[in-house]
Amino acid sequence: MVTTAAYREFFEAIAAAAGSLTGLLFVALTVTQRRNLEKGPEVIQQVRAAAALLAFVNALSISLFGLAPGMGVRWPAAVLGVIGLMFAAAGTRSILSSPTTARQRSRQLGLLNLLVLIFGTDLVTGIILIVNSHNGNALDVLTDALVVSLLVGIARAWEFVGDWDTGFLASLSVLTNHQAGMLSQRAVHGSGQPADGTVESADGTGQPAAPEASDPQR
Numbered sequence: 001m002v003t004t005a006a007y008r009e010f011f012e013a014i015a016a017a018a019g020s021l022t023g024l025l026f027v028a029l030t031v032t033q034r035r036n037l038e039k040g041p042e043v044i045q046q047v048r049a050a051a052a053l054l055a056f057v058n059a060l061s062i063s064l065f066g067l068a069p070g071m072g073v074r075w076p077a078a079v080l081g082v083i084g085l086m087f088a089a090a091g092t093r094s095i096l097s098s099p100t101t102a103r104q105r106s107r108q109l110g111l112l113n114l115l116v117l118i119f120g121t122d123l124v125t126g127i128i129l130i131v132n133s134h135n136g137n138a139l140d141v142l143t144d145a146l147v148v149s150l151l152v153g154i155a156r157a158w159e160f161v162g163d164w165d166t167g168f169l170a171s172l173s174v175l176t177n178h179q180a181g182m183l184s185q186r187a188v189h190g191s192g193q194p195a196d197g198t199v200e201s202a203d204g205t206g207q208p209a210a211p212e213a214s215d216p217q218r
Helices: 005-035 043-067 074-097 102-131 136-162 168-191
Strands: 198-200 206-208
Touching (some): 005 043, 005 136, 043 074, 102 136
Antiparallel strands (some): 198 206
């Protein structure tokens, strides 16, 4: 299988990005492990770290084999597809058997579904290229899967390092809560009085606001 100059440039870019991100992930794994050493291993953190590493290694390995003379991406894509699907199956079993909440479980299963899609694409396109090495459509789909693999690895590494959710709905929830908090603070400062109805006396202490005296002539 002979790759064109355009594919070689693409594989070089993917390999450089995946190599750099893999090195940064190793540093993050070391720092996070030291910081959370007393908490013990957690299934969710382990799945996030392993998923990010596997996504980066997938893009890095296929790209490097694509640059190797006479090797091509056919067999590496098929082999990594099988490895990735086996990891997804093992991760699903670990998540379902772990004492996690339903929300946490659904998030991690969504992650594993993305990995199944990526590595399933690797396996199918790899088999197609083994049968017909001149199939350009399969190679195009495989290159798209490598880009998605990098993006998924970045998202899971971000979750692992900061223990944050990168989902769209979670981001909207954070932004909504932040804006609501700012509006409430502006309302309190604009009224000139605290929200609990206290007023500042001459000696600087907070006193409850006195009720208005009723007019006896009304």
